[in-house]
Amino acid sequence: MEMIIINSLLRKKSIEQLLTETQGKAALKKTLGALDLTMLGIGAIIGTGIFVLTGVAAAKYAGPGLILSFIISGIACAFAALVYAEFASSIPVAGSAYTYSYVSLGEFMAWIIGWDLILEYLLAASTVSIGWSGYFQMLLSGFGIHLPVWATGALGSSPGAIFNLPAVVIALVITLLLSMGVKEAARFNNIIVFVKLAAIILFIVVASRYVKPANWTPFLPFGFKGVLGGAAVVFFAYIGFDAVSTAAEEVKDPKRDMPIGIIASLVVCTALYIIVSLILTGIVPYQQLDVAAPVAFALNYIHQDWAAGIISLGAIGGITTVLLVMLYGQTRVFFAMSRDGLLPRIFSHVHPKHQTPFLSTWLTGIVVAIIAGVTPINTVAELVNIGTLSAFVFVSMGVMVLRKTQPDLHRSFRVPWVPLVPILAAFFCLFLMFQLPLITWIRFVVWLVIGLAIYFGYGIHHSTLAKPESNNP
Template identity: 60%
Template sequence: MKGIFRTKSIDALMDETKRDGGLEKVLGTFGLTMLGIGAIIGTGIFVLTGVAAANYSGPALVISFIIAGIACGCAALCYSEFAAMVPAAGSAYTYGYIALGEFWAWIIGWDLILEYAFAIGTVSIGWSGYIVNIINDFGINLPKAITSAPLAGGIINLPAVLIIAFITYINVIGVKQSTTVNNIIVAIKLIVIFLFIALGVGHVNPTNWHPFMPYGFGGVISGASVIFFAYIGFDAVSTAAEEVKNPQKSLPRGIIISLIVCTLLYIVVSAILTGMVPYLKFKTTAAPVAFALQQVGYHWGAALISVGAICGLTSVILVMMFGQTRVLFAMSRDGLLPKVFGHVHSKYKTPARSAVLIGIVTAVVAGFIPINIVAELTNIGTLCAFIIVSIAVIVLRKKEPNRKRVFKCPWVPVVPILAIIFCGGLIAKLPHVTQIRFLIWLVFGLIIYFGYGYKHSIVTSQSNNDQEKTS
């Protein structure tokens, strides 16, 4: 069993990406930055701001966003070092493989499968809710049977299934088409967010910020663990590494710029939001940004915000599904998952079969499981992946100190340790039932690894062949 900690050579990995059947290189810094913004700005700003303000942070939601942003910022610097050094598909999974070994790579990959699959389901259900509300505003009342999961009183959440089917098609036909659609959607939602800022800033009442920290500092930390969902997805930028024209420069820029832009927008929007409306009023709404504009009389603005929310959620689904397929592609190429996940379409140069399979699985999740169950497991998988990548940066600096690093994470090991501490603290604040379900997920993953992945691993097979030749 000692073979489970065998690492993968960076040089061998880069040779694999140059073989026939690889992914097409079409992305630059702008496309990557828009991918990051597309993944980050969505559910967090349009839905979770109200939940966190009303139940955890109060007006100190600004502090919660700063704490979550620092945790992600430290992790982003670690990701950037790896992304520039190892521009291959797979993100944290690939980084774990080369630094910590196959076993830890599997753990990260399994975490990312959890993160992306449940995030896609969660956001699709939220998208369905916004669409149904807009249709209702036009006087068309869709029956609950086709807009809710069975456990929520319906039969199937059909709008959620349909948006996943559409996004699956976009991901199949090509990364260039995917990023074009994403760029358009991101532009729309940024315009809508700036509209909210322009309309709302004049209606801020400082008395609404008192008490600033009604649930104490513990509530602020809990709020940070909840709205951390707002940040998941910046790592999806690194999953596109193999499709970037100049990865050494573009990847670090795309990761860091998208995170900075989104963090600043989150801070400004949350400050205006809690200044416009007393934080307790957000207990009654799942659309806090539109709700705040309605409260001050901008009903037309609230309608536009709803359109922006739909665009925001659409781009999140698009980038999450993009990231999910690339992680599966990398794990399949390494032999840890069946080859079907690693097949590249001859015409579109995308992992089309993987995209279709992910579309089917996430459509089932979104169509038949209530949002509260789907959403619970997303954050913890991401936080664990961030921790392992941060550890991997420290380990690889020790193992290969002379390897060329185009981008270096500053102040190693301080920054990676801060990422570990912040992410570990946020995990501790998540509900115990979420932690237990996560452990069950990991056990299930280990069964698959030892039952299939370990036996079919290309690294293990090559090592065994080398031993046979020398014996």
């Protein structure tokens, strides 16, 4: 009996089996190219991190040394991005890290990673919805429009607040867009990404003239420990490049386009983060940056109010695209796990007209809307990073395993210096995980326990690999 259970936990899907499943009536429509993927990555990465977290990280953790925090997190993501690029080009199937783990580490580890990704995307989308609501209400107040107090936030977030209505509305609107088709969603994303990139460039051009090097002294007011703590916080700003890999099954030429989309989006965003953090801490003393909208605040600080208004619009657009990609990533992971039988098969049904996982898209959107409507932002934001980092660790392990077990697999993109780069990726991610507070770890363990109960109660018995006709490798 014990041997049967162990064999079940270690069973793997073959790459041929995965690719076969992407054909036929259950297939997702292949419509995306390299530019779509790059814009998808930028859409996911640039948003809450640059428009919100920069201020908190500078004021409470790193001071002007925030640039080092971004560089450290960027290095960790760069190593992980190389690993993702190899997997995504070799195994162009929906599911991202979950699918890669299923091939390389076996079903049990795949479930753990998939469950982590559900945590990451659900809570990231909820966090971003709440952040969008904050910026939207600021924009309305600029026109003298104020929502009823009860509709401005979750119960306990502010006096009189009961329900965050704008957060719920934006989550459902983006869900509707995603359910209509991935090409339509990508087209919308591309337009908004251009808008927010223009807003960031405007900030750089306008604010760079007001930089005072004296504001960079002391450069490390909280010491290097503060820089590391800041790196763990701003890691949230990089979450998104991995969401590009969830689109692999809907890409026209994944072997060429997936590495381009993943790496290009990360390079562009890292450069912008470094430039913006330098300018931000150069024009405003870091102690004053602990505000909800630090980029707009910095422009107000130098009396460039006209530009601050444009930046607020860019921030709303930026946060909207992050929400779109987070919801998109969640639905594709959900779709892949359901298609494998680890979750009910109904969630992998593809709409005959839109060729999208219609039911799982709406289920995800409704859950995100509920969480965003009734939960304060600080409660949901903390868990996102640890779920993502753990997924990066296991994917880094998986690429080393697959190099050993399937050395002849055609890889149009190969991670350089294996096993050094995957080991460094895992090390950096583990290091950042241990910078997170104990309560985050406790909540993470509770989430994993719930996941294990679902897997052993349902998934292990309903897995497609548990069926006699399944071609187990």
